[in-house]
Amino acid sequence: MIKQRLFTPGPTEVPPEVLIEMARPMFHHRTARFRKMFGEVTSGLKKLLMTDNDVLTLSGSGTAGMEAAIACACPRDKKVLVSNGGKFGERWVKIAKVYGLDVDEVQLEWGTALQPETVAEKLASGDYGAVITVHSETSTATACDLEAIGKVVSGTDAILIADCITSAGALPLRTDEWGIDIVGSGSQKAMMLPPGLAFVSVSEKAWKNIDAITPPAFYLDLKAYRKSLAKNDTPYTSSVSLIRGLKVALEMINGIGIETVWSRTALLASATRAAAEAMGLKVFSSQPSDSVTCLMLPDGVTDEQFRPVLRDKYGCSVAGGQDSLKGKAIRISHMGYVEPLETIGLIAAIEYTLAEAGADIKIGAGVTAAANVLKDWR
């Protein structure tokens, strides 16, 4: 009788309206009914991503979408600049190398973000065909200034491929205005869906690259998706139930307006950081993302004392730290279907759990701090 709540940075909570829609009987994807739905979903995604570019929907995780972009759109005769400030940056480096690209890896200290100046300096050489960056690095809960990086890259011949898996629908993201050639995202984050769909928006500039390259893959060949998209369709069997759910989720998000969702997410993050300060917990990251917050566990409290208790006793699942943060940090999502009252409840549960683990915690200090920030919620 303990309610289970997901505060993990993906998968995230799925609204009951979406769950019910996905539970409806199956129908076939090669039908006018499906194409109508798929067309509506594509329009909704464009609105959410603020783009007139093609938005392709693949059945696969966010990684599949990013791999398709990296494999299909990076020119083979130039270098590719890849920032690596965490587990996901590291993954894009690996993928670029799998496809034999000439990778220039920018190693970042964990908790710091790629700086626009670095990109400008590198690209001044004219040697680069693509820049790959992570907008919100989930492993370190750190966000870069994607707008500024977009401005730098769009003034060059290179394209910008942005991993927006934990930013699209959570952080401000204006694809066309910022000049982001390829946005990669996934369903199980701010989109409020189960995992299983990847979204890839592609600019004209990026399509020129793609058209010039012999596709190094079949399932992940973006040209096949573009061809089908013209008929509101997908090249391979579509995840019909997930697309149904996506339609409802997009109606919910676009119904209240993506900018409202952004400010809600930011307020939840701000409340969590205020609560952390009141509880004496350190926020990891010098440039914290608003989609996920990484907090250091206090000295003397182990992950084993903390996360299993928070989950089993209080029903709140948060993620742990990765690599050098393993066992030392927790990560809390603010994406999608979480809201103030739950976040206040989570802070209370964190207070209880830390107190039980022997930390010096004054019950109520964190919740008061969070409640005071969140009173401005709308």
Place this chain on the structure above:
Amino acid sequence: MIKQRLFTPGPTEVPPEVLIEMARPMFHHRTARFRKMFGEVTSGLKKLLMTDNDVLTLSGSGTAGMEAAIACACPRDKKVLVSNGGKFGERWVKIAKVYGLDVDEVQLEWGTALQPETVAEKLASGDYGAVITVHSETSTATACDLEAIGKVVSGTDAILIADCITSAGALPLRTDEWGIDIVGSGSQKAMMLPPGLAFVSVSEKAWKNIDAITPPAFYLDLKAYRKSLAKNDTPYTSSVSLIRGLKVALEMINGIGIETVWSRTALLASATRAAAEAMGLKVFSSQPSDSVTCLMLPDGVTDEQFRPVLRDKYGCSVAGGQDSLKGKAIRISHMGYVEPLETIGLIAAIEYTLAEAGADIKIGAGVTAAANVLKDWR
């Protein structure tokens, strides 16, 4: 994208496990499969009500169950003592009169409960065949000392009919130990189910009354239910999906133990009262029930300023006042599938809503008080 949470004293929240079970395909009730399930459900109800008496399950609201008890079990040659301290006591008076019973109505001031001494004095005359009382009067959020009243009545020839609609599964209730002849309850309160089922436990002493009376009703004739119960069946078409859900709900409740549920409910009520004190809100009732709390709105804050905002802006539904409390009070349920973290969130939402309505509220005072009480939750 605002989560809707029911803090109303019925219907209450239904756990997802129960909702999913009720969504499964229909099957027929005149089958061995149904009888097996119904037998298990009846055992679970006995465990929850702490009784070896028959427990009958009717398709109908709690009122149907209480009407069946009043109509079938009150001796016609004696008076019936009915306490009326709120909307539900008032209803049982009306029903007793519909069936031509000689009603002695004990009018109680709202917010007070029937006292065992009153019952003892009345019954000393030997004129009474039955006593009807409300264990937890939802309209005033007031609980009587049912144990003491049971002790008084069980020493006489009269039977005790207790409306336990908002107490069974929420407040301590030991049917056999306390000598409660008839317990009436319903599905949509602490049982964590949608409305639609009534439960009536009947002692041997009450069955003797029932057997001596020509049934004044057909659908509500308890003898028909007893006859079917012997075959693990119901006399009329059973609400199959609700029974399925009931099986899961009872497994959840009996799995953690009814006494644990009682203490949880009491802790939620205690936290809500502590928060009310910290917010400067008056608790209505001189003998507050732990299943529901009635709070007076502060001067200058109207129901129109409060409940619609709490519901539409913060997703928290609470009940309003009735009759003389209409527009002046709110009622918050602690029954069933609510828990500490949500109750803390509700208190924050109450603080926000009162502050927006112009009340003098210090954000965080109520949540801190609630969080401090609830830290002892298990």
